[in-house]
């Protein structure tokens with residue numbers, strides 16, 4: 218299959234490497250420093266996946282290419298502008314898989330695609346979530362710290378269902394664990410609960426995920442989880458008191474050696490996904506009249522760190 222990985226940071230690079238190895242035709246669209254490094258020494262991957270992969274990489278989408286699918290792996294704050302770019306450059310836009318953390322990603326992406334596509338057919342968007350821990354070691358160099366899975370929905374509309382099947386086959390062909398679910402929104406919330414608890418605490422304190430099992434971080438993560446759980450229930454997603462913590466500690470154990478994406482972003486002086494995670498929880502909590510003091514504090518602390526343009530221990 219001809220695959221464009223748009224916004225190939227650590228996760229997108231891993232997808233590209235594994236799909237190349239499975240004989241797919243890959244084009245990574247990544248930041249210039251990543252492209253220069255990948256062209257220079259190949260894409261270096263260590264950990265669960267090992268090797269140096271000669272993946273073609275460019276720093277901007279070229280007009281006239283016709284991929285079968287797009288894997289959109291930009292961070293949540295870049296989803297809308299990525300949609301505009303895909304809409305402008307690809308005619309027609311093939312099915313797009315969105316794997317970001319956070320809420321409201323599909324509507325943001327559709328808004329961007331709508332702005333960019335100028336009359337070309339409406340693209341199919343498929344939402345997925347993943348728990349594959351990947352850390353960027355440097356330009357064009359990543360470590361896959363654990364296994365994880367890609368969770369894909371079974372959308373009802375026929376075009377979306379067919380596209381979701383293709384994405385499932387694609388990832389399956391590259392040896393990823395793919396789980397199909399009837400309700401992807403519930404999975405998006407399940408992941409959000411985990412991100413709401415792990416990401417701000419690890420980013421604020423500069424600790425790998427595994428350290429969250431210890432106090433005082435454990436208590437902070439549990440407080441954030443409890444608040445996120447209240448919002449999920451108010452929104453109609455009824456995770457039980459056992460299910461949510463069990464999932465949190467399962468992910469913490471599975472990604473113990475990993476640095477959360479938010480910590481990695483802070484350390485690189487980049488924007489973080491705090492707005493799509495804690496910001497969106499606060500916005501939705503407010504609609505339901507919920508008070509979320511721990512989430513509010515976490516949001517403010519990460520915003521302050523972003524303003525300071527430096528993560529802890531940098």
Ligand code: PAF
Pocket residue numbers: 318348349350411412415416426468472475476477478479
């Ligand atoms: O954002 C992240 O870092 C990941 O979603 C997760 C699962 C928390 C692992 O680090």
